[in-house]
Amino acid sequence: SSQHQDIRKTCARYPPSRPVSANLTKCLDSLLAPSISPLSLAPWTQPPHCIYAEESPYCVFTNAHHSLSIITTPDEASTSLNLLSHHSVDPPSFFAPQKLYLSPPYKVVDVPGKGKGAVATQRIQKGMAILVDTASVLAAAEYPADVMREEVQDLMEAAVDRLADGGIGVRALSRMGRRDEEEEEEERGEGMSEMEDTLLTNSFVVGLGGKEYMGLFVDVARFNHDCRPNAFLHFSETTLAMTIWAAKDIEEGEEITISYSAAGMVTEERQKTLEKVWGFKCQCSLCSAPAEILTASDNNRKEIRQLQKAVVELAQKGEYDEALSRAERMFELVETEGLTEQMGDMYEVPARLYYHVGNLEKALEYTLKVKREIDGYGLPGEFGAEKLKMLDGVIERIEKELKNKKKNEEEERKNRGRT
Numbered sequence: 001s002s003q004h005q006d007i008r009k010t011c012a013r014y015p016p017s018r019p020v021s022a023n024l025t026k027c028l029d030s031l032l033a034p035s036i037s038p039l040s041l042a043p044w045t046q047p048p049h050c051i052y053a054e055e056s057p058y059c060v061f062t063n064a065h066h067s068l069s070i071i072t073t074p075d076e077a078s079t080s081l082n083l084l085s086h087h088s089v090d091p092p093s094f095f096a097p098q099k100l101y102l103s104p105p106y107k108v109v110d111v112p113g114k115g116k117g118a119v120a121t122q123r124i125q126k127g128m129a130i131l132v133d134t135a136s137v138l139a140a141a142e143y144p145a146d147v148m149r150e151e152v153q154d155l156m157e158a159a160v161d162r163l164a165d166g167g168i169g170v171r172a173l174s175r176m177g178r179r180d181e182e183e184e185e186e187e188r189g190e191g192m193s194e195m196e197d198t199l200l201t202n203s204f205v206v207g208l209g210g211k212e213y214m215g216l217f218v219d220v221a222r223f224n225h226d227c228r229p230n231a232f233l234h235f236s237e238t239t240l241a242m243t244i245w246a247a248k249d250i251e252e253g254e255e256i257t258i259s260y261s262a263a264g265m266v267t268e269e270r271q272k273t274l275e276k277v278w279g280f281k282c283q284c285s286l287c288s289a290p291a292e293i294l295t296a297s298d299n300n301r302k303e304i305r306q307l308q309k310a311v312v313e314l315a316q317k318g319e320y321d322e323a324l325s326r327a328e329r330m331f332e333l334v335e336t337e338g339l340t341e342q343m344g345d346m347y348e349v350p351a352r353l354y355y356h357v358g359n360l361e362k363a364l365e366y367t368l369k370v371k372r373e374i375d376g377y378g379l380p381g382e383f384g385a386e387k388l389k390m391l392d393g394v395i396e397r398i399e400k401e402l403k404n405k406k407k408n409e410e411e412e413r414k415n416r417g418r419t
């Protein structure tokens, strides 16, 4: 890092301005190129474009074949993100063909109050993949604290310019031109560039190598939010692709929606978060429903949260039966609220508890649900693969125990018959 400070000093005679001066950028890049070795250029197809922060430089790494730019540190790029060098990103090859539509089952149209949106052009069955979209830009969620905002914006511009289409697809997502200018400036927040606004209002947080990234997926970015969505997102660390899955049967002509907010939030919390993080007032089906429907939904969501806490506490106290009956009630409410797909990580608790109290049938049912969370959506990542191996072991053990139990019961019945 002292080396990086030297580089900064050397280039200080080109003060950053807005737009960042070309000379400064050139100076920094020429000095950085040797300093990031042994990171060879592969899998990147252009030299990284960097800014200098206290801890480590921050760079744009681009792979033109995949039309992907990643904004992160050289360390991250050379370790957790080196997957591009040995994986081909070919989504259809890892889905069962009957699960994926070969031509998109939707079209992008104007939706009143929401800009554009995706509407089904045919009936879509629950459990089908509606769209598989590879990332265009992945940006480490945390900006380095000690760099200027303009420098980060410069990285964003470079990341988009370097895409295969020169950034046309991403720039088309801009809210500019959709609204009148005053309204737009107000929505966008002061000092925010158009590109920053476009990335912030169209990206989804994804996990990559244990870190959070903002992921921009050009086709996914056309799907609007709904607090009771009929579809949901799933990101694969292995392929860097985002998939939209149908959570329900969707009729032709119906808008396809996903949730941008965390599960279980009540109306006020959701609307505040959507305004603060995404910059819009939610016009979804639930938010525009009559007051009594909203209140009922809020009560359900509050109860879900209480139950979630109670299940864990009861289990810790050893009150397994009570914990399980609350868990069953919780999953019932989760279903009513259409939150099933966002609560997948909750299945593990009842799976363990049912095993503990000797209800093998239920233990198996929930363990299979945990497994589906990992392998139901295409190739699992490295962590997923390890967990799958463990789960397969558990499933095998439960099935064996179930078989023995049935055999014993059978014998007991026979013995009873004899006496």
Ligand SMILES: C[S@@+](CC[C@H](N)C(=O)[O-])C[C@H]1O[C@@H](n2cnc3c(N)ncnc32)[C@H](O)[C@@H]1O
Pocket: 113, 114, 115, 116, 117, 173, 201, 202, 203, 220, 221, 222, 223, 224, 225, 226, 278, 279, 280, 281, 282, 283, 284
């Ligand atoms: C990821 S984009 C979705 C596509 C966008 N409607 C478009 O025209 O490109 C997110 C933006 O869509 C709009 N939007 C999405 N869901 C909405 C909702 N439930 N109510 C109102 N506006 C919404 C907001 O302007 C938000 O910033």
